[in-house]
Amino acid sequence: xxxxxxxxxxxxxxxxxxxxxxxxxxxxxxxxxxxxxxxxxxxxxxxxxxxxxxxxxxxxxxxxxxxxxxxxxxxxxxxxxxxxxxxxxxxxxxxxxxxxxxxxxxxxxxxxxxxxxxxxxxxxxxxxxxxxxxxxxxxxxxxxxxxxxxxxxxxxxxxxxxxxxxxxxxxxxxxxxxxxxxxxxxxxxxxxxxxxxxxxxxxxxxxxxxxxxxxxxxxxxxxxxxxxxxxxxxxxxxxxxxxxxxxxxxxxxxxxxxxxxxxxxxxxxxxxxxxxxxxxxxxxxxxxxxxxxxxxxxxxxxxxxxxxxxxxxxxxxxxxxxxxxxxxxxxxxxxxxxxxxxxxxxxxxxxxxxxxxxxxxxxxxxxxxxxxxxxxxxxxxxxxxxxxxxxxxxxxxxxxxxxxxxxxxxxxxxxxxxx
Amino acid sequence: xxxxxxxxxxxxxxxxxxxxxxxxxxxxxxxxxxxxxxxxxxxxxxxxxxxxxxxxxxxxxxxxxxxxxxxxxxxxxxxxxxxxxxxxxxxxxxxxxxxxxxxxxxxxxxxxxxxxxxxxxxxxxxxxxxxxxxxxxxxxxxxxxxxxxxxxxxxxxxxxxxxxxxxxxxxxxxxxxxxxxxxxxxxxxxxxxxxxxxxxxxxxxxxxxxxxxxxxxxxxxxxxxxxxxxxxxxxxxxxxxxxxxxxxxxxxxxxxxxxxxxxxxxxxxxxxxxxxxxxxxxxxxxxxxxxxxxxxxxxxxxxxxxxxxxxxxxxxxxxxxxxxxxxxxxxxxxxxxxxxxxxxxxxxxxxxxxxxxxxxxxxxxxxxxxxxxxxxxxxxxxxxxxxxxxxxxxxxxxxxxxxxxxxxxxxxxxxxxxx
Numbered sequence: 047x048x049x050x051x052x053x054x055x056x057x058x059x060x061x062x063x064x065x066x067x068x069x070x071x072x073x074x075x076x077x078x079x080x081x082x083x084x085x086x087x088x089x090x091x092x093x094x095x096x097x098x099x100x101x102x103x104x105x106x107x108x109x110x111x112x113x114x115x116x117x118x119x120x121x122x123x124x125x126x127x128x129x130x131x132x133x134x135x136x137x138x139x140x141x142x143x144x145x146x147x148x149x150x151x152x153x154x155x156x157x158x159x160x161x162x163x164x165x166x167x168x169x170x171x172x173x174x175x176x177x178x179x180x181x182x183x184x185x186x187x188x189x190x191x192x193x194x195x196x197x198x199x200x201x202x203x204x205x206x207x208x209x210x211x212x213x214x215x216x217x218x219x220x221x222x223x224x225x226x227x228x229x230x231x232x233x234x235x236x237x238x239x240x241x242x243x244x245x246x247x248x249x250x251x252x253x254x255x256x257x258x259x260x261x262x263x264x265x266x267x268x269x270x271x272x273x274x275x276x277x278x279x280x281x282x283x284x285x286x287x288x289x290x291x292x293x294x295x296x297x298x299x300x301x302x303x304x305x306x307x308x309x310x311x312x313x314x315x316x317x318x319x320x321x322x323x324x325x326x327x328x329x330x331x332x333x334x335x336x337x338x339x340x341x342x343x344x345x346x347x348x349x350x351x352x353x354x355x356x357x358x359x360x361x362x363x364x365x366x367x368x369x370x371x372x373x374x375x376x377x378x379x380x381x382x383x384x385x386x387x388x389x390x391x392x393x394x395x396x397x398x399x400x401x402x403x404x405x406x407x408x409x410x411x412x413x414x415x416x417x418x419x420x421x422x423x424x425x426x427x428x429x430x431x432x433x434x435x436x437x438x439x440x441x442x443x444x445x446x447x448x449x450x451x452x453x454x455x456x457x458x459x460x461x462x463x464x465x
Numbered sequence: 466x467x468x469x470x471x472x473x474x475x476x477x478x479x480x481x482x483x484x485x486x487x488x489x490x491x492x493x494x495x496x497x498x499x500x501x502x503x504x505x506x507x508x509x510x511x512x513x514x515x516x517x518x519x520x521x522x523x524x525x526x527x528x529x530x531x532x533x534x535x536x537x538x539x540x541x542x543x544x545x546x547x548x549x550x551x552x553x554x555x556x557x558x559x560x561x562x563x564x565x566x567x568x569x570x571x572x573x574x575x576x577x578x579x580x581x582x583x584x585x586x587x588x589x590x591x592x593x594x595x596x597x598x599x600x601x602x603x604x605x606x607x608x609x610x611x612x613x614x615x616x617x618x619x620x621x622x623x624x625x626x627x628x629x630x631x632x633x634x635x636x637x638x639x640x641x642x643x644x645x646x647x648x649x650x651x652x653x654x655x656x657x658x659x660x661x662x663x664x665x666x667x668x669x670x671x672x673x674x675x676x677x678x679x680x681x682x683x684x685x686x687x688x689x690x691x692x693x694x695x696x697x698x699x700x701x702x703x704x705x706x707x708x709x710x711x712x713x714x715x716x717x718x719x720x721x722x723x724x725x726x727x728x729x730x731x732x733x734x735x736x737x738x739x740x741x742x743x744x745x746x747x748x749x750x751x752x753x754x755x756x757x758x759x760x761x762x763x764x765x766x767x768x769x770x771x772x773x774x775x776x777x778x779x780x781x782x783x784x785x786x787x788x789x790x791x792x793x794x795x796x797x798x799x800x801x802x803x804x805x806x807x808x809x810x811x812x813x814x815x816x817x818x819x820x821x822x823x824x825x826x827x828x829x830x831x832x833x834x835x836x837x838x839x840x841x842x843x844x845x846x847x848x849x850x851x852x853x854x855x856x857x858x859x860x861x862x863x864x865x866x867x868x869x870x871x872x873x874x875x876x877x878x879x880x881x882x883x884x
Contacts, residue, residue, distance in 0.1 A: 413876040
């Protein structure tokens with residue numbers, strides 16, 4: 047075994063050992079550690095920025111684009127945001143120990159399901175240093191130890207942040223090993239991490255499709271992930287034209303580069319005169335390129351023809367494909383054929399079709415008369431988001447604190463035996 | 466690709482296609498299909514028994530032990546039991562479409578989580594033909610298509626049963642492909658099944674540890690399983706002696722060969738005189754061999770010394786290891802070190818230690834003053850059991866209909882957009 051492998055293995059074992067006391071740690075102690083971490087990050091701002099400057103210098107040398115440099119920078123504002131996030135997680139309800147429901151069996155046994163942590167979570171992510179503290183905070187609050195592996199371009203910033211978090215844990219009599227950062231950027235370290243199935247219970251990759259595919263293909267540990275967000279808005283027959291325009295514009299242009307932005311708008315054929323032309327024009331006015339089916343091209347001047355590849359593409363840009371469909375069924379079929387199980391919305395005034403869309407579309411978030419941009423842990427009210435899942439095992443859709451837990455059965459008896 | 470591989474692939478694709486209409490099928494239609502299946506099994510009893518006789522003849526030729534032959538036999542009583550189980554599943558509540566809870570966001574969005582089927586479930590099991598109908602019934606009721614792969618010794622019985630189930634589906638306008646049995650006993654068929662990650666969402670292996678390890682090591686699809694049940698009863702200081710004896714006897718002897726039978730009893734050192742001797746004697750009177758720690762040997766005449774290997778062994782027999790511990794902490798540590806995350810019980814009259822045991826033991830079922838034998842889907846009130854999980858992702862402990870579902874987010878809006 048190489049030195050790197052031995053190091054990763056030892057980290058995973060220490061994480062497992064730390065997970066036991068953390069699993070039953072009192073809520074107040076976990077909250078105190080989160081607030082202490084926020085205080086230490088605020089106090090350690092200068093030192094953090096010195097370390098961050100090393101990353102930035104490296105990034106400039108290797109020619110990282112300005113947008114990436116921006117995400118990497120720990121400005122005063124970025125550091126304050128990290129502290130606020132830590133404080134916000136402290137303020138969230140602790141899911142651990144919650145009993146979901148209890149029921150009584152005919153023999154008098156009282157049976158319930160109690161939330162417990164998963165154990166050890168591995169997070170593999172790219173560039174942004176705030177993921178280090180955000181992910182660690184959510185794991186800590188849900189009673190899980192965490193092994194973090196950030197991108198090489200942020201290694202100095204991540205190390206400094208993780209050190210502060212570990213120190214905060216220790217100062218609150220919690221195991222410092224509950225937050226550990228892989229201190230090397232060698233790829234063999236990631237591979238070894240993905241082989242620690244005895245000591246890591248779940249891997250969450252956050253980043254581009256390439257990173258995620260690499261993790262899925264090499265992991266022996268269960269992975270929760272989503273590859274892409276190919277989100278749809280279906281404008282139904284009889285929809286409110288003003289609402290259709292407002293929702294499609296927001297879903298496409300409020301932040302085009304994210305996974306819950308819309309990529310395809312489907313319009314019912316009865317609305318090709320009343321809604322489609324105005325909708326197309328409004329999008330174009332916001333600089334959106336429209337790639338349309340033949341019927342769309344007839345109604346939206348300036349639209350370009352969509353090819354078969356356009357359906358199913360995640361543009362992450364001011365580009366949108368548009369298609370006229372004959373019915374709700376055709377819309378649902380199109381979504382199941384080309385979608386990515388992420389997020390879909392219907393704009394409708396029709397009660398029955400609203401219910402049918404909610405029931406029949408199997409994506410992880412389905413909305414009626416609201417923007418796809420609400421598909422997000424904070425916006426849906428989970429309090430935070432550790433990731434999004436488009437696979438159905440364990441969690442489906444945005445994941446918050448509860449999705450970092452499982453439940454065990456607890457039983458209160460009075461001496462019952464099985465007959 | 467070999468012919469077998471092509472056949473399995475085609476089956477998995479047809480299961481995926483069948484899963485779509487099944488996911489939104491009305492409850493009444495699913496129930497009608499289950500009742501129709503029960504009627505067809507009753508009417509087809511003679512033919513089933515002819516096919517079963519082929520399996521039995523083969524099993525006798527290959528020298529299967531009598532207990533295995535017994536489990537393989539479709540007697541009139543066994544067939545009636547299959548029909549009753551189908552009718553019982555029809556009577557259970559349909560989990561699909563249930564909305565777990567809804568909450569309102571400050572912007573007026575109404576957000577909820579709706580239960581939906583997982584999609585396609587693969588079940589890989591041994592000998593008993595009733596698993597064919599039981600597993601198919603639970604998958605059908607929860608809206609999942611199922612691909613079944615039973616043991617070679619029951620292939621004729623399983624084929625005949627699966628045919629009747631498919632016919633019942635078709636006669637109720639549900640897709641016949643929603644229940645499919647792998648018609649060959651070649652091992653390559655199992656391997657190919659485990660590679661169908663595009664079309665099968667979950668694999669549940671049911672059988673011995675060898676089968677389960679083979680499935681886990683070869684599957685690209687998530688597997689839910691448990692290897693062993695090394696269950697513990699901890700008899701606390703001040704426990705009711707009569708209750709301690711009753712629970713330990715029941716947990717060991719009511720059915721020693723199953724996974725929720727107790728394998729190790731831990732006794733607090735304060736009870737080595739009041740409880741331990743009588744408990745040991747009562748177990749021995751029921752033919753249980755006791756393998757004990759030195760202190761146990763002093764108190765229980767006839768007990769033999771336990772070796773290090775005895776802690777952590779699943780005897781599945783009238784053998785029990787016993788150990789004296791100094792405290793609740795030592796009991797919990799022993800369980801975490803040697804247990805299998807299956808089921809543990811405490812016998813106690815002390816409020817605080819009861820709560821601590823429930824909180825600190827991380828096994829999937831934890832009981833106070835009740836036999837470990839209650840760790841079972843029916844006994845805990847799930848209505849049925851498709852398997853038991855001792856891994857924490859997705860499900861932990863006995864799994865019923867709900868564990869064959871996931872939830873998607875549904876959102877009712879009035880035109881909201883994200884600011």
